[in-house]
Amino acid sequence: MFTLTNKVALVTGGASGIGLAISQLFAQQGAYVHILELNQAQAQTVADELVQQGFQAEAHAVDVSKQADVVETIQAIIQKHPIDILVNNAGVAHVGKAHTTSESDFERVMNVNVKGMYNCLFTVIPHFQSKGGGVILNTASIAGTVGIPDRFAYSTSKGAVIAMTLSVAKDYLHDNIRCNCLSPARVHTPFVDGFIAKNYPGKEAEMFEKLSKSQPIGRMAKPSEIASLALYLCSDEAGFITGCDYLIDGGFVKLNN
Template identity: 65%
Template sequence: MFSLKNKHAVITGGGSGIGRAISLLFAKQGATIHIIELNADAAQQTADEAIAAGGQAYVYAADISQQQQVLDVFAKINRVDILVNNAGIAHVGNLERTSPDDLDRIYNVNVKGAYNALYAAIPKMKAIGGGAIVNMASIAAWVGITDRFAYSMSKGAIMAMSLSVARDYLADNIRCNTISPARVHTPFVDGFIAKNYPGKEEEIFEKLSKSQPIGRMGKPEEVAALALYLCSDQAGFITGTDYPIDGGFITLNN
């Protein structure tokens, strides 16, 4: 089950964290992975690890917020069965501490970046008779998170965009779903804590871990396993649906 043999999967932001875990798992399950990443060196490390384990992997350096760069990358990929829109950035601040530049920066990467990849991938999926898309949303699209105005905006947009794509391409056999993680322990989280809470890293890590009712952060590999299922043929009856992977954050945090 959950074989991706003979499928070609495009993963944005596959150089670290969740994207890296998805890339490695998809390659393990037989997919040829195509990693689009601003940090080409990090993406190459992921690809090298996938290849060393017997997989097939390719790396493309691109800024997903720039449509022409994304179109140029997809022009090099002959077949697209799977798209995982994972690349994204964060911003800390409420509305008053979100400048127009902050809002534009988040929108350009998190929203326009996903749009650019969708715009490039869907014609290729239509050409082969179907495909599977997973867009990375967030619990911030479901519940109010303190000081995450711009980030929450972007993930709410991802949710709405995904429903639109799922509806519009039913007849083309293209499925589109979202995953909404709570806090997942990635290098990004460690860097965020170190930058914003110097000297209090252990204390803040513990606090953030305990904010999940289950008592810990998620693991990138757990998100990757869910993405694998949603992109596999076994999930062929699932589209237009969001899957929180949140340690109970949305429903049990009271």
């Protein structure tokens, strides 16, 4: 079950955090993984490691916020082989309320988290239509549906991701294109460690425990746990699932009251 043998997958932001875990798991399950990443060196390191382990992977440097770059990169991949799966994962975070978020910061978050996903959808969907179908998985967040303090721009962008997911699922239902999204709570990634170190120097352990316990289950998610759900939703076993936002949040949304 859950094999991706003979499948070709694109993973944006696929060289760190959740994206890295997805790239690794999809490759292990037989997919030919194309890692689209702003940081070329980081992506190449991940791809090289996967190839050395006997899996299939390639790295591509691309800024998802620039449509021309996205189109050029993805079209080059399509020329090599058809794409079966798009994991729209690339994203950036921001801390701030509406009145403390600068215009430039708001635009940066929206350009990557919303426009970046749109650019990939814009490019991949016609290909899926021409080949008779495909699977899209977008990375959203619980911040898109519940109030998270000091996350105005980020929450706005993730709410848009959920809306895009539903729109795409509806519009392309009869093109055999499935589209779902994941909404994780806090996931323990290097970003989280860096965020704590930057904003709470000297209180790292205390803040890590506080953030961990904000999930009723008492800890943050592991990237591998998010990747496992992504694998299921992108596999043939999930063929009856489309237009869904999957909470993977340790009980945060339903039990945190």
